[in-house]
Amino acid sequence: MDTDLDAYCREHQQRFVAELIEACRIPSISADPAHAVDVARSAAHIAAAARDAGFTTVDILETGGHPAVFAERVVDADLPTALIYGHHDVQPADPLELWESPPFEPEVRDGILYARGAVDDKGQVWMHLKAVEAHLRTRGELPLNVRMIIEGEEESGSAHFDALVEREADRLRADVAVVSDTEIFAKGVPSLCTGLRGLAAIDVDVTGPARDLHSGLFGGAVVNPATALARIIASLHDDDGRVTVPGFYDAVNPPSAEDRAGFAALPFDEATFLVAAGGAPATAGEAGWTTLERLWVRPTLEVNGIWGGYSGPGSKTIVPAHAHAKITCRLVPGQMPGAVAHQVATAIRGAAPPGVHVTTTVNAGGRPVITPSDHPAVRAAARAMEHGFGRAPVLTRSGGSIPAVESFARLLGMTTIMVGCGLPDDNIHAPNEHFDLDQYARGVRVIARLWDELAVSRGIMHDQ
Numbered sequence: 001m002d003t004d005l006d007a008y009c010r011e012h013q014q015r016f017v018a019e020l021i022e023a024c025r026i027p028s029i030s031a032d033p034a035h036a037v038d039v040a041r042s043a044a045h046i047a048a049a050a051r052d053a054g055f056t057t058v059d060i061l062e063t064g065g066h067p068a069v070f071a072e073r074v075v076d077a078d079l080p081t082a083l084i085y086g087h088h089d090v091q092p093a094d095p096l097e098l099w100e101s102p103p104f105e106p107e108v109r110d111g112i113l114y115a116r117g118a119v120d121d122k123g124q125v126w127m128h129l130k131a132v133e134a135h136l137r138t139r140g141e142l143p144l145n146v147r148m149i150i151e152g153e154e155e156s157g158s159a160h161f162d163a164l165v166e167r168e169a170d171r172l173r174a175d176v177a178v179v180s181d182t183e184i185f186a187k188g189v190p191s192l193c194t195g196l197r198g199l200a201a202i203d204v205d206v207t208g209p210a211r212d213l214h215s216g217l218f219g220g221a222v223v224n225p226a227t228a229l230a231r232i233i234a235s236l237h238d239d240d241g242r243v244t245v246p247g248f249y250d251a252v253n254p255p256s257a258e259d260r261a262g263f264a265a266l267p268f269d270e271a272t273f274l275v276a277a278g279g280a281p282a283t284a285g286e287a288g289w290t291t292l293e294r295l296w297v298r299p300t301l302e303v304n305g306i307w308g309g310y311s312g313p314g315s316k317t318i319v320p321a322h323a324h325a326k327i328t329c330r331l332v333p334g335q336m337p338g339a340v341a342h343q344v345a346t347a348i349r350g351a352a353p354p355g356v357h358v359t360t361t362v363n364a365g366g367r368p369v370i371t372p373s374d375h376p377a378v379r380a381a382a383r384a385m386e387h388g389f390g391r392a393p394v395l396t397r398s399g400g401s402i403p404a405v406e407s408f409a410r411l412l413g414m415t416t417i418m419v420g421c422g423l424p425d426d427n428i429h430a431p432n433e434h435f436d437l438d439q440y441a442r443g444v445r446v447i448a449r450l451w452d453e454l455a456v457s458r459g460i461m462h463d464q
């Protein structure tokens, strides 16, 4: 059944898409210092869009890194307050040659918008901006107070976010935080995400000779750094897919029997999963756990990149002077990023053969988080999802990480509901990232409805 808000959203959907396309033209890649100006430009663009949508206070918040955007519209202190969180930075776009249209020249094909950031997270930030606009243009006012913080460093580990939350605590505090930066379980199967994994990141550098050597004159008589690195990495898992790092699983809180039964009851389809996984030939992982358990409640160790030596055409007969790898671990409740990074770094250095030097560097990580699924805001979100998708959502977790969600819980004691509308095969962080425009349209309607549902939910406000 269409409400006044739904009608407004339908009428303006084309412009909503056009605006999102403009936002996606900005290459706000937070990981690459060469794009710092673009991240700043992206913050200014979000700030302007927040003003246009009807937020009253709008500020650019400088951090030790890239800027965030704060905005609010306070209606009445007696009404509940929601804090919207999202991020305006994006992942690097390479390898560029695999994109069917350039990553920062958005293109709609068959009702799908292709661009870096289309769904992660600009499209989902736009769902929120347009939901606020829909309320204000149809009814003149919001049914609750809304604050918003859109971060510029999520994709590079949210290194300055805790400090920002501490500094701006008074302006960020709300009865509930709302994050749209996750995906639904499957097309036609709406879901609410109730847990995220954390992250620990370690770089490895292996050095041997001071320069590349002739492999005929020196190979076989000195340790090859690339071979040493390959052996070290291979030693980090056993044949059952378990991580061999001493103590790695010690702090892990095992899932409850109820959690496992809940996951097993979800309509998981392995073939569909493998398609979303880029046509991977088979699932694999830690023995004794299902695919969803491996993704949601078990920690992992992944090599994100490995390089060294010659990789150009033909052959070049050398012993490379050095070799490198980037490793990240996904963490589950109980595990702490600093402790795990230390365990992994120690194991890596301990596995170094004599004849090379191995150094490790720890990068920014994030802690895992579980959100309470019995919070009244979760029920409000479930009603809003049902309104937008015609079907009540299932409860899921995700294997991904959003450090801010854990920061809100730890630093502000604030519950977050995760109302994301991406799809599992949107290619986030990969070439040809895209946002299904039907999901986008439904997402705006879900969020618009969410403000109505939260406004009338009993027990949302802290002091009730």
Ligand code: BES
Pocket (backbone or CB within 6 Å): 120, 121, 154, 155, 156, 157, 158, 181, 182, 183, 199, 365, 366, 398, 399, 400, 401, 402, 403
């Ligand atoms: N939006 C993603 C995380 C996500 C995606 C959660 C899909 C659930 C479903 C977020 O932008 C992301 O990519 N986070 C990084 C965080 C890291 C850099 C600390 C991640 O998970 O790798």
Ligand code: MN
Pocket (backbone or CB within 6 Å): 087, 120, 121, 154, 181
């Ligand atoms: Mn994201």
Ligand code: MN
Pocket (backbone or CB within 6 Å): 091, 120, 155, 428, 429
């Ligand atoms: Mn991301």
